[in-house]
Amino acid sequence: MEHDLAVQVSGRQLCPECGHALVATDERFTSWCADCEWNVDPAPPASEPGRLAAVRRRLARRHGEELAAAMAGEGTNRPRRDAPSLLALGLALLVHGVTLALAVAGLLLVALGWETVVQPIGGAVLLVVAFVLRPRMHGIPQAGPVLYRADAPRLFELIDDVAAVTGTAGVHAVVVDADFNAAVTAYGWRRRRVLVLGLGLWEILTPRERLALLGHELGHFANGDVRHGFLICQAMRSLSLWVETLAPSRAHTVWDTLFNIMAYLPRCAAYGLLVLLDHLTLRAAQRAEYQADLSAARAGSTEGAVALLDRVLVADSVQTLMRREAVAAQMTGGAAGRAAREAAERGLWERIAEHVSSIPAHEHERLRRVSVRRGHGVDDTHPPTHLRRERLALSEPQPARVDFGDERAAAVATELAPARTTVARQVVTGLAR
Template identity: 30%
Template sequence: MIEKRIQKLNQKIGEGIYLSALQDFASGRTSRERPGALLWGLSALVVACPYVFAALGAGLLFVDFPNLLTLVFGGAFLGLGWMLRPRKPQLPVGAVGRDSLPETFALLDAISAQLDAPKVSKVVLDNQFNAYAAEARNTPIVGIGALLWLASDRPQRLAVLGHELGHLAHRDTRRIALPDRALMVLNAWQKFLDMDHYVDAHTGVLERESNGIFADLFSAALRGIVDTLTWAILKLSFAESQKAEYLADASGLRVAGRQASLAALDLLVRIDASGALRSGILPRQGEAGFDFLSRLAATVDQLPPDQAARALAAHSAEKLSLDTTHPPTAYRQAFINGLPEALLESPLEIANWTAIEVELKAHFEKIGRREIAAFEVQ
C-alpha cells in the first residue's frame, strides 16, 4: 500500500517536472544558477557546518588559551571542521587542451556558439559509452567516451555533444555545485560516524564497538540526522537533475535536429542491452587499439532485432521515479517530440567531420592500446 502511494507521488512529481521543463523551454527560463530554494537552503546549511566547527574551535582557543580543557575541545572542533570540509573539484586526469585537439575544439566552439554556451577549455577522452559536461576550478570540461563516439553516427554525435554543452549553457554544473559539496560533507560525516566500526577477525562480519549507552544514543541520533539530510538532498537533486536533462535534450535538438536526438536516445538503450555481447570480446593477436575499440562499439548494432525491441519496450514502460538522475527514455523522447518546430533552430552543418575523426582516432588508438595491455596483465 505504502509502495503504491510512493509510486503515485513519484509519478505526480515526475510529470510536474516534465511539464515544468516544457514551460521553461517555451518561455526561455533555462539559465537559473541557483537550485530550488529548499535544496539550496539545506545544502547551504550542511556546507556551513565544517566552518562553524572550525570557528567554534578557533574561538575556544582564543578566549581561554592556554586552558587545557579549551585546548582539547578547541583542537577537536578545529580537526572536525578540517575533516568535514568539502574539497574543491580537481581537473580530471588526462584532460587535454586546444593544442592537442584543434579540430574537435572547433566543433565544440561551433556548438557553443549555437547554444550561447561558454567555450570548453578542456576535453577528457576515455574508454566509456558515455559523455559528460563538468566544471572544475572555473574550467568548462567535456568528456567524450571513445566507445560512445564509435557507436554513434555523425548526427547522433552532434546530438550528444549538443546535450552536454546544453548543461553548460543552462549553468547546470554551477547549479549542482552547492548540493554536491553538501553531499561531500555528509559523506565525511558518515565516515566519521563509522570510525567505531570494525570487521571481526573470526567471523568477517562488520561490528560496532559500543562507547556506552549515552554515546551510542547520541551517535544513533546524529546518524539519523545525517542519513535524513542525505536522503532529502539526493531526492531534491534528482528532481533538479531530471529537469536539467530535459532542457539539455532540447539543446541537443537545436544542434542536431529532432530525428538525431531521438536516435541518440535509442542508441543509449541499445548500449545497455548489448552489454552481454561485449563480455566475451577479447583482443586479437597484434590488433590495433582503435580496431579493438571499434569491435566493442560495433556490438551495439549487432543486437538481435527482437532483443533490441524488448529493450526499447522495457524503457518505454519505465515509470517516473525520483531515484535516478535521468528521467525515463520514453518521457525524454516525448519531451523532444512535444517541442514545436517554431522554437527550434536549423541543425548545425559541420564541414570538418573527416578531420575530427582522424584527429580523435589517434587518441582512441592510445586508449585502445591501454585496454589491450590491461587484458595482457590479467
C-alpha cells in the first residue's frame, strides 16, 4: 500500500518524502521516486517463509556476494566437487542405507519370525516404510504436451546446438506447459533427459533470450548441479517424508499423545539431517546457478543472458494477465461463451507478448530495485537475482554462439504451434497447473 499521497504541483506528482518529481508512469504501474525510492516496493511479501526456506534465504544472502566474488577469477572452468558436496553425498548414502536396512530387517522378521505373531507384523510394517521411502524413478512430467525428436526436429536441432556450446548432450523429450519458467530433469531408470518449456516465459523472449534460456537450463547438466543428482535429490525427498509422517497430530486419544511423544526425537533427527543436507548443498547449488548463467551467455550472448534475468522480473505481471484471461473467457456461457473462449485461445500468447513489450523502462528499473531490496529472486535456492546480473555484467562479454535467425525461428515456431494451441486452451479453461 502507498503509505502517503504524492503531492500534485503544476500537473506533476512530487514525492512526499524528498519532494522530487516521481517517475513518469501510467495508471497501470506503481508511482515511485527514483531518488529516495519512496513506494518502490509497495506490496512486500505478506507471508513468512517456512523454517527451511527462511534458513535458505539467510544463507543465500550471506554467501551470495562471497561466492560471486570468488567465482570472478574462475572464468568458465568447472571447479572440482568441494568438501561440503562430498559430505552431502556421504549423508545421502547414509539416508539410503537406513532405507535399505529397514527393508532387510523387515524381510528377516517376516522370513524368520513365524514363531511369534509380533515379528512378522513388525517386519511387514518395516517393509511398508522402506517401500514408501524407496528412491523413485519418476516418469516424464505430464504438465502439458510432450514433444519428441520426430515431432519437432528443428526444435531438437536447436537444443542440440545449444547443448554442444554448453558442453553437454541434448534432451530426449520436451514438455510444453503454461508456466513462467523452464527446467530440466531426468526420468526413468535410464535417466533420460527432459526439458520443461514454459510458454508463459518462452513467448515473451527475443531469439537471443531464448538461446540464453536454453543455455541456462542445459548448463545445469553440463556443470554437475549436485541437487539434480539422483542420490541427493532422493535423500532429501526421503527425509522430507520422515518429517511429514512424524509431524505431531492433534491428541484426541492417549495413543495420539503416545505417538507424538515417541515420534518427537526421530522427527527432530530427520529434520536436522534435512537442514544439514540442504545447508551442505546450497552453496554448490548457488555456484551451479552462476555457472548456468555463464552457459546462457555463451549460447545467447551476455546481453541476452542479462536481458533474460530482467524478463524474469515480470513474472507476476504475466501470471496475473493469464488469470485475467481465464476468468474473462469463462464469464459468458452458452455459444457466446464458447466463441469467447476460442477467441481468447487464438490470441493468448500474442496478447501476453504485447503486454510485456508495453511495460515501460522505468517499471523494469523499479522491479530491479525491488529485487535488490528483497535480496532474493526466483526462489530460496537461487542466488539473489541482482548478484547474478552483476556477475554476468562483470564477466568477459560473450557473443551468441548459436544461430537463431528468422528462418530457424519460424521453423521452431511452426513445430510448437500445436502445443501452443493446446496449452492456450488449458490456460483459458483453467486446466493449466
